Amino acid sequence: MQTNRLLYNISLLIVLSFFVGTSFSYAQNKKKFVVVLDAGHGGHDPGNLGNGYKEKDIALNIVLGAGKELEKNPDIKVIYTRKTDVFIKLRERAAIANNADADLFVSVHCNAFSNQAHGTETFVLGLHASERNFEVAKKENEVIYLEENYDVHYEGFNPNSPESLIGLTLMQEAYLDQSIQLAHLVESNFANSLKRKSRGVKQAGFWVLHNTYMPSVLIETGFLTYKNEGAYLNSSKGQKDMATAIKDAILKYKKSLDQNIGESVFKLEDPIEDIEASEKEQIIKDVVFKVQIAASSKKLEPKSYNFKGLSDISRDKEGALYKYFYGNTSDLAKAKQLHKTAKNKGYTTSYIVAFKDGKKISVDEALKTSAN
Numbered sequence: 001m002q003t004n005r006l007l008y009n010i011s012l013l014i015v016l017s018f019f020v021g022t023s024f025s026y027a028q029n030k031k032k033f034v035v036v037l038d039a040g041h042g043g044h045d046p047g048n049l050g051n052g053y054k055e056k057d058i059a060l061n062i063v064l065g066a067g068k069e070l071e072k073n074p075d076i077k078v079i080y081t082r083k084t085d086v087f088i089k090l091r092e093r094a095a096i097a098n099n100a101d102a103d104l105f106v107s108v109h110c111n112a113f114s115n116q117a118h119g120t121e122t123f124v125l126g127l128h129a130s131e132r133n134f135e136v137a138k139k140e141n142e143v144i145y146l147e148e149n150y151d152v153h154y155e156g157f158n159p160n161s162p163e164s165l166i167g168l169t170l171m172q173e174a175y176l177d178q179s180i181q182l183a184h185l186v187e188s189n190f191a192n193s194l195k196r197k198s199r200g201v202k203q204a205g206f207w208v209l210h211n212t213y214m215p216s217v218l219i220e221t222g223f224l225t226y227k228n229e230g231a232y233l234n235s236s237k238g239q240k241d242m243a244t245a246i247k248d249a250i251l252k253y254k255k256s257l258d259q260n261i262g263e264s265v266f267k268l269e270d271p272i273e274d275i276e277a278s279e280k281e282q283i284i285k286d287v288v289f290k291v292q293i294a295a296s297s298k299k300l301e302p303k304s305y306n307f308k309g310l311s312d313i314s315r316d317k318e319g320a321l322y323k324y325f326y327g328n329t330s331d332l333a334k335a336k337q338l339h340k341t342a343k344n345k346g347y348t349t350s351y352i353v354a355f356k357d358g359k360k361i362s363v364d365e366a367l368k369t370s371a372n
Contacts, residue, residue, distance in 0.1 A: 032075055033104075034076075034104075035076060036097040036106070037078060039082055040056070042056045047110065048224055050110075051224055053110075053234045058239060060085065061243075063080065065239060065244070068243075076254070097214065103254075106182075106250070111221075117226065119223070120198050121199035121202055122200075123202050123217065123218045124217055175214060175215040178215035181253060190242075193245055284330055284332055284354075287354055288355045289327070289335035289354055290355070291327050291335065292351055293324055293325065293350040294323070296322055297321060298322065299322050300322070308347075312327055335352050
């Protein structure tokens with residue numbers, strides 16, 4: 001009897017050891033969600049010095065605060081481009097993220113301007129829509145002049161030339177929707193949780209974003225040149241607030257990729273969204289318009305029961321995301337009606353997209369095509 005009990009206990013230990021070992025092995029092999037946090041400037045590059053404050057110090061404190069909170073999540077691995085006051089080259093910042101096979105790259109900065117401009121703004125990579133956006137990108141890109149042999153390492157890139165920015169956009173194109181999604185979450189937290197003025201999500205040509213192979217954003221946490229805002233960002237409270245808002249946005253973004261389907265699309269400002277739906281036919285030859293209603297890591301059948309009763313759903317995969325579209329028409333007026341229907345169904349952040357020869361193009365480009 002005792003022998004049988006002993007054998008039973010030994011067998012039980014072996015079984016338990018197997019399951020514990022298997023679980024441990026699974027935990028070891030499970031890929032963590034990797035976030036690279038980049039504090040702008042550093043070392044002999046102080047960044048902007050509005051009202052005597054140092055951008056490099058404020059950005060570092062915000063990054064360290066956000067990272068400390070993110071590290072409490074066992075599913076997240078945080079990597080810093082710098083944790084001390086050192087100078088890191090732009091190309092090295094991107095390389096750190098790429099070598100880590102990161103899931104997100106978040107660069108933190110402080111703004112400056114000659115007037116009373118204030119508020120937060122978060123950038124994704126793209127062609128600047130305004131001279132102001134170009135000036136912000138130009139200022140951040142000019143850090144390459146502090147590096148030795150910059151003309152060799154940056155292949156003739158000229159921060160002062162708008163034309164130099166055109167080539168930057170292609171590499172990040174596959175991650176644009178995800179970058180926009182994170183950027184909107186960041187700005188939403190700044191505006192709603194912190195009650196800060198948000199200047200919105202914008203596009204501009206930042207070199208540090210173009211060379212990363214994952215969703216990437218550059219956050220301007222406010223203007224040091226604006227007295228009240230500079231004092232806030234230089235304070236412990238302001239830096240903690242900003243760190244928390246950025247951390248919460250990253251966690252919400254990760255959760256949306258893990259679980260969400262449906263209204264997970266965020267958009268940039270687009271003039272087409274402000275045009276009322278018209279009954280007048282507006283055929284754009286060789287162009288197909290669709291309404292993008294969702295983007296998710298989940299693969300769903302493009303059936304009406306998965307999309308609140310909407311029919312004529314199509315699906316496409318870009319990078320790690322599945323994109324879901326409603327409708328298919330060369331009539332821009334009809335596309336606007338479809339967009340209105342989608343919004344009435346609850347897809348309030350849906351937007352019109354255009355395709356030519358099977359390749360996605362901007363709606364603005366589609367309209368210019370028709371004008372030629």
